[in-house]
Amino acid sequence: MIRLNDSMKSCQITTAAIVSPMISAAINFIYPPTCLFCDQEVNPVGNDFCDSCLSKLKPVHSLECPRCGAPVGLYTDLTRGCGQCHRESFAFDGVIRLGVYEGQMRLASLRAKASGGGTLARGLANLLVSQKRSRFDEQSFDLVIPIPEHWTRRIVHSHYAAETISRQIARRLHACWSRRILLKSRRTPKQATSPTPLRRQQQQGSFAVPNVKQISGKSILLVDDILTTGSTAHAAAKTLKNAGAAHVTVAVIAVSPLRK
């Protein structure tokens, strides 16, 4: 990895690992690579997941709303979004997601979020990029950033899924990554049980951009692990747009199957 010493201090690009095929083969012989989800040996070498887990984690619903990521039917009119989002206003311009937060994807997302889930989070980020490569390639992102946590939450967590996932996506896209572009300026309540209007109210004004020059006119990929109602992503994207960002696309591992 090369760190660029420019104005965007944390901007980074990735170079291919320089490991000879012989050394790599020897390492794989001594330590056979295992699936990040079930620990079974993987074949062919190089895959993060075994075939069985891969089939469970790949998107089940092939069609999705590009505005909110919800699974949609073949003949759904998406001109103004899908049935779940057409009445909602979002500050972000679209959602790229791997799957729907149910079944094995829900389990994998929970494990990736938990302490020690960093490797699985990176594997899911790799899968997201490989499965949705065409969506990522539709736009050239100037910056990849995580939805930030308040610093009081950071000090109690050993690993923060949104940060790990966003960093891995940036590596795969060869894009700049930073966790200092957007800050959580105010701690907000846990969102899981709050209704959508209350969530939006709670998130309003809870993000800040310390240096607006860094994002003026930029196209930003904003990354989280799960998208539930979209309230958090909306508030974060609104702050980025108000600070001068030209485009904000959200990328997540999974979206909730039904949003209320």
Ligand SMILES: [Zn+2]
């Ligand atoms: Zn597996």
Ligand SMILES: [Zn+2]
């Ligand atoms: Zn939608």
